[in-house]
Amino acid sequence: MSEEVVDLEEKFALFSEHWSPKLVARLNDYEVKLVKVKGDFVWHRHEDTDELFLVLDGQLTIQLRDRDVVLGPGQLFVVPRGVEHCPRADGEVKALLLEPQGVVNTGDAGGELTARVETI
């Protein structure tokens, strides 16, 4: 996986489901994941880690408790550890996520949107 070139568009073409990050590369003990999102996620936090979102297509709103962070293509944002957030997208968004391996997408919230990360 990590020993080859990763073409982001080719990888995005391999899946269609929303809110289910796919692992495309490893960097030490960190993981690069791609995700398609649409609609509302769940409020959650990651107590032990920051989480980076880089939007590649569409417009993503990361709701924080005190404000909304709006990201378009070519914009990134790091949600600090421990900060509650809830991603939301009116149209489909393609984004790249970066975080340590083993981070669960729903953080402390759990529930039906919790995804098992598949490697593509």
Added chain:
Amino acid sequence: MSEEVVDLEEKFALFSEHWSPKLVARLNDYEVKLVKVKGDFVWHRHEDTDELFLVLDGQLTIQLRDRDVVLGPGQLFVVPRGVEHCPRADGEVKALLLEPQGVVNTGDAGGELTARVETI
């Protein structure tokens, strides 16, 4: 820095020098850097860490001792720790780098291309 939206194009507009990565975001103890490159770098390795290159504009060749890895926009590659590499670009390339904080751009090679990382 990391508490705000980072617009990659806006950040790239802030500098013009080649081979001098600029820090734009932190994720735990990792750093997201932007770099413009053109021409040949130096052969080097990072003994303690992998290094991720994501090309945003242009075509970057990462020369390895046994092959060349060619990256265009939207393509990424992770150079494994300890692997000698030498980036090269005929035209200007804009790329995003990801690696642990404190990594020196020239690795074990040092020399005049060694850059002090500035935050932008």
